[in-house]
Amino acid sequence: MMEAQKYVWEGAIPLQIHLHESEITSLPPPSPALILAPRIGYLPLLLPLIKPYFSSTLPPGQDTIWFDYKGLPLKWYIPTGVLFDLLCAQPERPWNLTVHFRGYPSNLLIPCEGEESVKWSFINSLKEADYIINGNCKNVMHMSQSDQVELWHSVMDANLEKYMRASSKLKLGTVTTDEADMVGQVKAGKIPVRLYVWSVNEDFEDLEDAPEVDNWDQISYINRPLEIHKEGKHFTLHDALKNLLPEFFGGKSLINDEPCIEEGEDVQKVSSEDAGSSTGAEEGKEIFNQPVESCCNDAEIKLVRIQGIEPKMEIPFSWVVNSLKNPEHFLHICVCVKVPNVNAA
Amino acid sequence: MSCFSSSWDGTLSQNDFSVAAHVFTERWERNNSSSPSWFWVNSPKGTPFLASSQHVEGYLSLESMCVLVSAEDSNEESCTVEEEAGFSEIEGAADSATLVQSNRHEAHYYDFHIVYSASYRVPVLYFRAYCSVMSMSCVNILIFAECIDGRPLLLNEIEKDLPACSSKVLLETKWTFITQEEHPFLNRPWYKLHPCGTSEWMKLLCLGDEVAAKNGLAIELYLVSWFSVVGQVVGLKTPLEMVKKSV
Numbered sequence: 281m282m283e284a285q286k287y288v289w290e291g292a293i294p295l296q297i298h299l300h301e302s303e304i305t306s307l308p309p310p311s312p313a314l315i316l317a318p319r320i321g322y323l324p325l326l327l328p329l330i331k332p333y334f335s336s337t338l339p340p341g342q343d344t345i346w347f348d349y350k351g352l353p354l355k356w357y358i359p360t361g362v363l364f365d366l367l368c369a370q371p372e373r374p375w376n377l378t379v380h381f382r383g384y385p386s387n388l389l390i391p392c393e394g395e396e397s398v399k400w401s402f403i404n405s406l407k408e409a410d411y412i413i414n415g416n417c418k419n420v421m422h423m424s425q426s427d428q429v430e431l432w433h434s435v436m437d438a439n440l441e442k443y444m445r446a447s448s449k450l451k452l453g454t455v456t457t458d459e460a461d462m463v464g465q466v467k468a469g470k471i472p473v474r475l476y477v478w479s480v481n482e483d484f485e486d487l488e489d490a491p492e493v494d495n496w497d498q499i500s501y502i503n504r505p506l507e508i509h510k511e512g513k514h515f516t517l518h519d520a521l522k523n524l525l526p527e528f529f530g531g532k533s534l535i536n537d538e539p540c541i542e543e544g545e546d547v548q549k550v551s552s553e554d555a556g557s558s559t560g561a562e563e564g565k566e567i568f569n570q571p572v573e574s575c576c577n578d579a580e581i582k583l584v585r586i587q588g589i590e591p592k593m594e595i596p597f598s599w600v601v602n603s604l605k606n607p608e609h610f611l612h613i614c615v616c617v618k619v620p621n622v623n624a625a
Numbered sequence: 626m627s628c629f630s631s632s633w634d635g636t637l638s639q640n641d642f643s644v645a646a647h648v649f650t651e652r653w654e655r656n657n658s659s660s661p662s663w664f665w666v667n668s669p670k671g672t673p674f675l676a677s678s679q680h681v682e683g684y685l686s687l688e689s690m691c692v693l694v695s696a697e698d699s700n701e702e703s704c705t706v707e708e709e710a711g712f713s714e715i716e717g718a719a720d721s722a723t724l725v726q727s728n729r730h731e732a733h734y735y736d737f738h739i740v741y742s743a744s745y746r747v748p749v750l751y752f753r754a755y756c757s758v759m760s761m762s763c764v765n766i767l768i769f770a771e772c773i774d775g776r777p778l779l780l781n782e783i784e785k786d787l788p789a790c791s792s793k794v795l796l797e798t799k800w801t802f803i804t805q806e807e808h809p810f811l812n813r814p815w816y817k818l819h820p821c822g823t824s825e826w827m828k829l830l831c832l833g834d835e836v837a838a839k840n841g842l843a844i845e846l847y848l849v850s851w852f853s854v855v856g857q858v859v860g861l862k863t864p865l866e867m868v869k870k871s872v
Contacts, residue, residue: 357807386814388813390805390814391805400800400804404800404801404804411744416824472744501807501809501812
């Protein structure tokens with residue numbers, strides 16, 4: 281079992297949960313609930329833990345639990361750890377969330393009928409991953425009911441051992457303890473990736489000064505499998521990001537397609553001439569020494585965060601995927617990019 | 626443009642999708658003059674860098690397809706009452722006399738979007754529905770008007786609009802046939818027809834057709850064939866003329 285994977289499974293976010301003031305019917309108001317939420321879990325699954333704190337003060341009615349962070353309703357189908365990485369540029373511990381049991385914002389969030397909804401959202405993602413990896417969803421579709429239940433319970437309980445047992449039947453790429461993994465050998469194929477790109481207009485030096493996400497429209501959600509064509513090549517996280525967001529790694533346009541490409545090519549020519557050797561030209565389009573760097577037009581990647589860490593760009597991508605993927609076999613990558621204000625240009 | 630061959634896996638690429646979408650839109654318009662048209666919407670995402678990637682990202686959209694449901698047939702008393710309130714709020718109280726006419730009809734409006742799934746490499750149908758209550762006398766005027774302020778329909782109401790066979794499947798496979806999911810471009814909840822079997826039946830559909838297999842059916846007709854099946858699930862028929870090889 282890989283150590284990093286163990287850390288991910290044991291990882292938890294300390295939450296301080298406040299009941300929304302409109303739902304407090306008693307005096308004194310209830311104190312906030314302090315709860316550890318597993319990174320790989322989903323917020324609605326915390327209901328049994330949270331409910332006891334607030335049940336006596338709730339107004340009459342039916343419960344539909346949802347959360348907000350500084351007024352932004354949280355999407356329950358995004359794993360809790362990803363929400364934290366995405367919405368708290370500067371990690372806040374404990375993370376102060378507001379819980380609601382009434383007034384579900386169904387225009388913004390897909391409905392949640394409790395654990396059953398979360399489970400099927402998980403299974404449907406797992407099916408999608410299966411399709412990306414194997415070209416069909418037979419592994420997941422043909423799972424027996426009991427295997428499915430076992431797998432789901434292992435995720436709910438964040439029990440890695442149980443999970444390894446239940447998921448080994450899925451043939452979705454087993455995680456090996458093989459040291460060769462670190463060399464970065466990747467088989468040609470497709471890797472399920474969910475990329476969350478948060479765009480900010482103003483620059484910031486320190487994460488403390490990062491603006492807040494106050495609207496989901498500031499985040500683009502890119503659900504595009506990562507295709508790896510060359511077998512055996514040393515394929516790094518940097519290569520992966522370049523593949524997913526070519527716009528930020530030179531040579532590709534940002535806003536004005538054509539002029540920008542030309543500019544990029546010119547820069548390349550100049551730089552390889554300057555270098556006076558073939559080393560730069562050989563690796564192709566590399567024009568920047570620093571992996572996480574800007575392209576033209578001042579657009580730049582400010583932050584790449586996976587499972588709460590900001591991994592080095594030279595890390596073999598296979599290690600990143602195997603160690604840091606979520607149990608539904610998707611690797612969730614949070615990226616913050618600074619894009620120039622289009623209107624100002 | 627590539628053709629189907631026996632090794633074809635039933636999928637299409639992002640670029641094939643936009644080409645096939647173009648052909649589909651054109652043929653739909655030619656053969657369904659009475660229906661709203663499909664049109665292509667470029668990715669409306671606020672981030673300029675995504676729109677500029679090498680793919681032509683976008684989706685097909687057909688909006689405000691109207692289904693009239695007589696209010697008398699509806700058991701959902703609460704629905705009509707609720708909607709009436711919503712309607713008069715929008716229109717103001719002036720016309721409340723017309724609204725309570727006995728000959729009331731409920732119009733259900735459907736928006737359909739066809740979005741390309743990079744994971745499944747097939748088109749996916751997304752839709753949403755909303756209702757509007759109107760008196761009979763208003764129907765002719767309002768049917769073409771923008772009645773988009775209505776209450777969104779719940780899945781159990783949509784179920785009643787679906788062909789009988791779809792409602793049955795919906796009951797049997799609650800979580801794997803139609804579910805609400807986030808629209809990939811609009812970031813809002815929409816209903817989605819699950820695509821995991823699409824490539825499989827598209828393969829059967831296209832390769833099973835001997836003539837097509839023999840002549841090699843162009844992939845630009847992918848969406849036409851696909852919609853002839855998927856459309857039926859939501860009660861939209863594809864005229865036979867559309868499917869013919871050359872129109």
